Amino acid sequence: MDKIAFTIDGSDIVADRGTTILEAALQNGIYIPHLCYHPALKPSGVCRLCIVETGEGQLVISCRTPVEEGIVVKVKSPEVDKVRRAFVELLIANHHTDCRNCPSNRHCELQRVMAYLRISKKRMRPLRLPKEELPLETLNPFFDYDPNRCVLCGICVQACEDVQGVSALKFVGRGYSTKIAFFGDKSQCESCRECMLKCPVGALLAKGDQKKV
Numbered sequence: 466m467d468k469i470a471f472t473i474d475g476s477d478i479v480a481d482r483g484t485t486i487l488e489a490a491l492q493n494g495i496y497i498p499h500l501c502y503h504p505a506l507k508p509s510g511v512c513r514l515c516i517v518e519t520g521e522g523q524l525v526i527s528c529r530t531p532v533e534e535g536i537v538v539k540v541k542s543p544e545v546d547k548v549r550r551a552f553v554e555l556l557i558a559n560h561h562t563d564c565r566n567c568p569s570n571r572h573c574e575l576q577r578v579m580a581y582l583r584i585s586k587k588r589m590r591p592l593r594l595p596k597e598e599l600p601l602e603t604l605n606p607f608f609d610y611d612p613n614r615c616v617l618c619g620i621c622v623q624a625c626e627d628v629q630g631v632s633a634l635k636f637v638g639r640g641y642s643t644k645i646a647f648f649g650d651k652s653q654c655e656s657c658r659e660c661m662l663k664c665p666v667g668a669l670l671a672k673g674d675q676k677k678v
């Protein structure tokens with residue numbers, strides 16, 4: 466397969482043609498913040514956290530941008546940081562971040578992104594909306610869904626559709642009230658756990674694992 470040579474933050478990288486910038490970075494141990502990317506799924510680019518700078522200050526979504534010969538990729542730059550931080554703060558404003566009571570504490574991709582951007586609890590506090598806790602959804606016989614912790618990355622919906630070919634989960638609602646819900650006949654869910662296993666935060670968990678925020 467054709468090889469492409471380029472740089473990420475000054476490091477020389479060689480990747481197969483067709484590889485995305487995000488894939489090449491992760492393959493080489495370079496972290497680029499992301500929430501909606503999963504290696505088993507087609508990149509959707511919805512969270513936009515994986516933006517990087519290429520060439521002359523051009524911002525691109527790295528999970529959807531293939532590598533090119535000689536490009537100069539910057540994961541860290543003042544412009545990238547500013548835009549990425551704005552996306553994350555918007556997410557946090559709508560997220561009830563009580564990490565101590567969350568089963569995903571310490572293995573959560575949102576925590577990892579916040580740590581990377583050095584977003585502290587103190588900084589987060591004024592970003593939070595008035596606390597309006599949405600009820601834990603327990604209708605599914607196999608797992609519970611906490612909309613307060615969901616970052617709307619779409620991984621569960623995509624995993625259900627693309628990996629399992631089932632489509633038991635869908636986005637419902639609009640704006641701040643958007644959430645994940647079962648659609649139609651709940652028996653469509655095959656309990657394969659693909660959605661739970663791929664959820665990057667603590668929003669989908671096996672029955673009994675979920676603690677209320």
Ligand code: SF4
Nearest residue numbers: 564567570573666667
């Ligand atoms: S999903 Fe859980 S661990 Fe992750 S940031 Fe939210 S509350 Fe904290």
Ligand code: SF4
Nearest residue numbers: 615616618619621664
């Ligand atoms: S439940 Fe998890 S995987 Fe599904 S959209 Fe929310 S955060 Fe993403």
